[in-house]
Amino acid sequence: MKQALAAAALTLLVSAGFLLWIAEDMAPRAEFVAHVEPPQAAETDYLRAAYSPLHFRPAIETAEDAQCLACHREVLEDRVRAASPSGLRAETLRAWYQETPTYAGEQDTFHRRHLVTPLAKKLMSLRCNTCHQGHDPREEAQGAAADSARQDDAGFTLRKQVNPETTCLKCHGQFPWQLMGLPGPWEAHKAAFGDNCLNCHAAIRTKRHEVNYLNAAAIEQAGKEGADACYGCHGGRSWYRISYPYPRTPWPGMPADVPEWAKNRPTQSEARFLGGVAQGTRP
Known part of the structure; x- marks a missing residue:
């Protein structure tokens, strides 16, 4: 009798387990979603940028x-500081x-x-x-x-x-008054020349400023209005004790004799500065 009851209980458990398995297998399943990495920010690798x-x-x-x-x-x-670390305000000083x-x-x-x-x-x-x-x-x-x-x-x-x-030396070199045959620095003798560079340069070295990093027409006009515009880049803002050896570009009526100081000078600017030469002012 006991064996019969045990067999019946085992049969009942097996049947219940089978029914649960069938029910689970027939239950609706969640839709499969492939794993997707979250969106990444733009790459900011320093070496990639530096190189x-x-x-x-x-x-x-x-x-x-x-x-x-x-x-x-x-x-x-960027802007200059409104005040220095010591408290001096920019508007009260002059650079x-x-x-x-x-x-x-x-x-x-x-x-x-x-x-x-x-x-x-x-x-x-x-x-x-x-x-x-x-x-x-x-x-x-x-x-x-x-x-x-x-x-x-x-x-x-x-x-x-x-x-x-x-x-930098192109616009921040010394004024080479010795090469020009002047009696001394421009600031000391400009009055003797009417404070006008074009008194000489209307006929001497007239092929000038024709490079793509300058506005040649605007510079020539500024030079007609006053020598300060010329001197601003030819000695007036000098950072160095030397002057820049500008190319000696041939000009109409140029003398055949080359001065000693100019014998090793190039006759034109670097090639990269000659393409797309700027004229007039830019927007």
């Missing part, structure tokens, strides 16, 4: 300002460049003074790659390797720096 082809030749030679400013816009949005007669306006930052201030827009047409020409990814400073570019017109330093002897 972008845009930072090197040849891409940097044709780079547009908009491409540079996509990452470096702070150079135009060195505000002492030049051709600068007008409040103090401004380095890049803005060269790109977007009224004087920069009127007389210049500087671009980011006028000064920034990239660097060799194999080395930190050009000229360090035997086969790398020299530190001259064909070689610039570091991605974020420039070779000042081939950029």
Whole structure:
């Protein structure tokens, strides 16, 4: 009797388990959803950005300002401090460049003074790659390797720096009065020449300023209005004790004899500055 009851109980348990399995198998199942990674933010890898082809030749030679400013816009949005750490307020002081007669306006930052201030827009047409020409990814400073570019017109330093002897010196060198045969510095003797550079340069070295980082027509007009516009870039803002050896581009009526100091001068500007020469003012 006991064996019969045990067998019946076992049969009942097996039947109940089978029914539960059937019910679970027939129940509606949730739709399968493939695993999807959550959306990722744009990649911000520093090395990928630092070694972008845009930072090197040849891409940097044709780079547009908009491409540079996509990452470096702070150079135009930055402003000078309202007050120095010692409490001196900017509006009560004058920066060195505000002492030049051709600068007008409040103090401004380095890049803005060269790109977007009224004087920069009127007389210049500087671009980011006028000064920034990239660097060799194999080395930190050009000229360090035997086969790398020299530190001259064909070689610039570091991605974020420039070779000042081939950029800054163009407009921030000394006034070479000795080469011009003047009795002394322009500031001391300009009255003797009517404070007018065109008294001589209406006929001498008349082929000038025809490079794509300057607005030649606007510069010539400014020179007619006063010598301060000329002197502003030819000695008036000198950072260096030397002058820039400008190319001696041939001009109509140029004497056949070449002065000793000019015998090693090039006869035209670097090739990259000759394409798309700017005329007049830019927008």
